[in-house]
Amino acid sequence: MKITDSAFKKPKDLPGLHILSAGTSICAGCGGLQAIHEILDILGPKTVTVNAAGCMSLLSVYPFTPFSGSWLYTAMASAPAGAQGVRDALDRLLATKKIAADEDMQVVVLSGDGSATGIGLSATSGAIDRRLDFIYICYDNEGYGNTGQQSSGGTPHGARTTTSRGEQGYCGHKKDLFSIWKANHPAYLATVSGAEPLDLARKIEKARAIKGPSLIIAFSPCPTGWHFPPQESIEIGRLAVRTGVWPLKEYEDGKVVHTKIPAGRLPVTEYLQKQGRFAHLFHPGNAYLIKEMQADVDAYWDCVEKSAATGR
Amino acid sequence: MNKQMLTGNVAAAWGARLAGIDYLPAFPISPQTEIIETVAEWIDTGAMDASMTTMDSEHSMLTAAGGAAATGVRVFTATSSQGLLYGMEMIYALVGWRVPLVLVNVSRGLAAPITLEPDHNDVLAARDSGFLQLHCSTCQEVLDSILMAYRLAEDRRVRLPVLVNLDGFYLSYTREPVIIPDLEEARQFVGPYDPGTVRFAAQAPVSEAVAVLGGESYSYFRYEVQMAQAQALAVYGEIAAEFAACFGREQARIDAYRAEDAEYLFLMIGSFATKAMDAVDQLREAGWKIGLLRPRLLRPFPEQDLRQLAAGKKGMAVIDQNLSFGRGGILHTEVTSSLYGQSGAPSVIASFVGGLGGRDIAAEEFYQIAQDLRQACVRGIQPPMRLLYTAAELTAMRNLQAIANVPAPERKP
Ligand SMILES: Cc1ncc(C[n+]2csc(CCOP(=O)(O)OP(=O)(O)O)c2C)c(N)n1
Numbered sequence: 001m002k003i004t005d006s007a008f009k010k011p012k013d014l015p016g017l018h019i020l021s022a023g024t025s026i027c028a029g030c031g032g033l034q035a036i037h038e039i040l041d042i043l044g045p046k047t048v049t050v051n052a053a054g055c056m057s058l059l060s061v062y063p064f065t066p067f068s069g070s071w072l073y074t075a076m077a078s079a080p081a082g083a084q085g086v087r088d089a090l091d092r093l094l095a096t097k098k099i100a101a102d103e104d105m106q107v108v109v110l111s112g113d114g115s116a117t118g119i120g121l122s123a124t125s126g127a128i129d130r131r132l133d134f135i136y137i138c139y140d141n142e143g144y145g146n147t148g149q150q151s152s153g154g155t156p157h158g159a160r161t162t163t164s165r166g167e168q169g170y171c172g173h174k175k176d177l178f179s180i181w182k183a184n185h186p187a188y189l190a191t192v193s194g195a196e197p198l199d200l201a202r203k204i205e206k207a208r209a210i211k212g213p214s215l216i217i218a219f220s221p222c223p224t225g226w227h228f229p230p231q232e233s234i235e236i237g238r239l240a241v242r243t244g245v246w247p248l249k250e251y252e253d254g255k256v257v258h259t260k261i262p263a264g265r266l267p268v269t270e271y272l273q274k275q276g277r278f279a280h281l282f283h284p285g286n287a288y289l290i291k292e293m294q295a296d297v298d299a300y301w302d303c304v305e306k307s308a309a310t311g312r
Numbered sequence: 313m314n315k316q317m318l319t320g321n322v323a324a325a326w327g328a329r330l331a332g333i334d335y336l337p338a339f340p341i342s343p344q345t346e347i348i349e350t351v352a353e354w355i356d357t358g359a360m361d362a363s364m365t366t367m368d369s370e371h372s373m374l375t376a377a378g379g380a381a382a383t384g385v386r387v388f389t390a391t392s393s394q395g396l397l398y399g400m401e402m403i404y405a406l407v408g409w410r411v412p413l414v415l416v417n418v419s420r421g422l423a424a425p426i427t428l429e430p431d432h433n434d435v436l437a438a439r440d441s442g443f444l445q446l447h448c449s450t451c452q453e454v455l456d457s458i459l460m461a462y463r464l465a466e467d468r469r470v471r472l473p474v475l476v477n478l479d480g481f482y483l484s485y486t487r488e489p490v491i492i493p494d495l496e497e498a499r500q501f502v503g504p505y506d507p508g509t510v511r512f513a514a515q516a517p518v519s520e521a522v523a524v525l526g527g528e529s530y531s532y533f534r535y536e537v538q539m540a541q542a543q544a545l546a547v548y549g550e551i552a553a554e555f556a557a558c559f560g561r562e563q564a565r566i567d568a569y570r571a572e573d574a575e576y577l578f579l580m581i582g583s584f585a586t587k588a589m590d591a592v593d594q595l596r597e598a599g600w601k602i603g604l605l606r607p608r609l610l611r612p613f614p615e616q617d618l619r620q621l622a623a624g625k626k627g628m629a630v631i632d633q634n635l636s637f638g639r640g641g642i643l644h645t646e647v648t649s650s651l652y653g654q655s656g657a658p659s660v661i662a663s664f665v666g667g668l669g670g671r672d673i674a675a676e677e678f679y680q681i682a683q684d685l686r687q688a689c690v691r692g693i694q695p696p697m698r699l700l701y702t703a704a705e706l707t708a709m710r711n712l713q714a715i716a717n718v719p720a721p722e723r724k725p
């Protein structure tokens with residue numbers, strides 16, 4: 001699909017109203033929730049959202065729900081398996097003519113990065129192998145947010161979390177969930193950010209149209225866990241893209257395309273200095289860590305530019 | 313009448329086929345695998361119209377089972393031992409989802425040490441989950457129980473998942489004559505799937521398994537499960553009566569064998585209860601007034617039936633094929649707590665543990681148990697729990713260890 005085929009050419013093409021209603025117990029300024037709002041607006045109400053334990057499990061609290069579609073909370077490890085059951089049952093109901101084609105629904109998994117990169121990987125991997133027709137939405141707040149921001153498989157190198165309080169922060173490296181999926185030839189993959197709604201809308205539009213397993217990884221600035229004031233959430237989202245820390249890309253037909261290549265990338269410090277979780281990086285003696293991060297980002301984009309030049 | 317020699321596993325597969333299941337999420341584990349292979353073959357050859365998905369684990373399998381049932385189809389699945397434990401988080405969760413699916417467990421001892429042979433510690437680990445539990449002692453009963461299980465699960469007064477248990481090897485791999493009910497009759501008995509109020513639909517969205525805030529909401533839903541379990545006792549009775557009328561086989565909540573005029577009773581579940589029946593016959597020939605109680609329904613626990621059947625008896629020997637370490641036999645605890653303070657209850661309820669990991673319980677051991685029970689009744693003292701193990705077995709074990717130079721364990725005097 002080319003941009004010219006998209007229903008979302010200009011910002012004013014975006015839906016004006018959110019279908020996920022307000023009044024939930026999610027933290028003010030939650031970047032994950034913002035992305036979810038924007039995603040659901042494109043997906044519409046005919047959805048079954050299958051949720052893994054995490055912050056968003058508190059969206060639906062008895063007897064209220066902000067969703068206009070259906071909701072199934074499963075467990076931390078098995079949301080994609082829940083999606084398999086729902087999809088298989090819908091297919092069976094369609095095949096036996098118990099429901100009409102227009103009663104079919106989009107099956108969506110909603111989980112955090114902890115579930116997506118760790119405990120839920122077996123269920124996820126199985127769903128990809130089986131070519132399950134679903135959209136996996138991973139809101140990436142780079143830690144186990146619901147339990148108080150401990151380090152997860154999604155935590156970036158050097159970030160402070162509640163289990164990495166040392167002077168150098170988290171010593172592991174962020175797991176490359178995009179590549180894990182890509183290696184198994186999904187139908188569609190994309191990274192998005194709530195701060196880039198047009199890019200997000202086009203990608204969700206594609207994921208919805210394509211049959212098979214799709215993953216959307218949504219950058220999710222988390223005021224509570226990353227330590228910044230809630231009103232800066234969108235700014236941090238923008239900086240993540242402009243510094244090149246959060247590449248916006250998609251995978252389709254065996255190819256990765258960067259949908260927004262930041263021209264004149266800002267230094268990563270612009271992004272880091274806004275967040276308490278990186279404050280220690282500016283202490284004397286930690287300059288090398290910032291240098292390393294900048295070098296990683298530069299190397300990533302060098303590689304992107306090279307492959308764009310050679311067409312590979 | 314279609315009577316065939318079937319293994320317990322194939323009988324279970326027939327149960328699913330006759331019940332008209334829509335969906336089977338599966339994961340292999342011995343000694344259960346023959347069930348899913350059999351259904352898979354029937355689906356592949358067109359003998360059975362259903363869909364099946366092989367999952368990546370039992371945890372996923374049970375999640376898919378629940379998700380499908382909540383979307384509005386009839387679901388069957390099966391596991392065993394390590395698989396049941398691996399999926400245990402979802403066993404508890406599915407009860408809260410109130411999805412009326414049927415899970416067959418083929419009992420197998422739990423690791424470590426790892427074994428393939430049966431005892432009941434696996435299925436009893438699910439005892440407090442809220443799943444209803446039916447325990448089978450013959451291959452016929454496996455098939456029949458699955459048909460009844462769907463009625464029970466889907467009944468509007470119950471709406472809970474049901475676990476049907478059969479013992480690995482002794483039933484799973486043992487061929488017995490099984491009457492396969494006529495498809496039409498079975499379908500008529502089970503009826504079409506009733507999705508109840510839990511059903512994801514495009515026009516009528518549903519939120520399922522949502523969070524609650526606070527103990528008031530939590531307790532409310534937990535007590536609802538308890539009330540549904542309590543209802544299930546009577547519902548089971550109705551279904552069993554209807555089943556007997558349709559198919560001519562009685563499936564009481566507790567099977568009582570030669571118990572009416574008995575002074576002494578064995579109490580057991582599962583396939584080893586058929587060994588106890590033989591022992592009862594032999595002991596009767598030798599002049600004993602002895603019988604057997606075999607609870608088919610373990611959850612909900614048929615307490616009233618037990619009280620009636622035990623009233624006026626001198627003594628009861630509960631033989632547990634499980635062991636709650638540090639406490640003893642699980643059934644013994646259930647039975648004694650049900651009979652405590654009841655007038656006419658046996659004064660002695662002795663506890664025996666045996667048959668772990670497929671170890672046999674020999675006829676002589678049943679005779680010994682009966683002797684012990686009678687002596688305890690004469691003396692009027694409740695005997696301590698006994699772990700069945702013979703001197704010959706210990707010698708064989710020591711010999712085995714000697715061959716491999718395993719140092720003998722140190723024992724304090
Ligand atoms: C099996 C299991 N282990 C641990 C937990 C506790 N737990 C609940 S949410 C959560 C963190 C989830 O992290 P992530 O997937 O990143 O989502 P987030 O909380 O960040 O939204 C954990 C560890 C659980 N619910 N289940």
Ligand code: SF4
Nearest residue numbers: 027030055145222224
């Ligand atoms: S902890 Fe972070 S991700 Fe979770 S709800 Fe709060 S802001 Fe959102």
